Amino acid sequence: MRREVMGxxxxxxxxxxxxxxxxxxxxxxxxxxxxxLCRISGADTVQWLEHxxxxxxxxxxxxxxxxxxxxxxxxxxxxxxxxxxxxxxxxGNKLRWGKARSAAKAVSxxxxxxxxxxxxxx
Numbered sequence: 001m002r003r004e005v006m007g008x009x010x011x012x013x014x015x016x017x018x019x020x021x022x023x024x025x026x027x028x029x030x031x032x033x034x035x036x037l038c039r040i041s042g043a044d045t046v047q048w049l050e051h052x053x054x055x056x057x058x059x060x061x062x063x064x065x066x067x068x069x070x071x072x073x074x075x076x077x078x079x080x081x082x083x084x085x086x087x088x089x090x091x092g093n094k095l096r097w098g099k100a101r102s103a104a105k106a107v108s109x110x111x112x113x114x115x116x117x118x119x120x121x122x
Contacts, residue, residue: 012051015041028072029065
């Protein structure tokens with residue numbers, strides 16, 4: 001991402017960063033509404049008009065949105081990593097606590113059998 005804006009003014013870079021952060025928060029895309037894009041970028045109208053086309057060239061327009069493919073792929077990657085970690089956590093917990101739960105269930109089942117047999121004498 002940094003390579004995309006090398007040689008641009010700090011103003012342009014800040015506007016691009018603001019748009020990228022908004023895209024990250026919105027699934028890799030932002031609305032194509034000019035007023036909202038200007039506000040999201042943090043620019044005033046003059047700055048927006050000066051840099052709009054350069055910023056637009058860094059996104060993929062379509063369906064009323066500006067999409068950033070790198071952001072979308074990074075969000076997909078983060079989602080896959082999170083899913084794998086969640087699955088590993090569940091598996092690890094089953095391995096760690098499965099035996100303890102089995103032992104506790106056996107004790108509980110035994111106690112319930114005694115209660116049923118003795119007529120709740122405990």
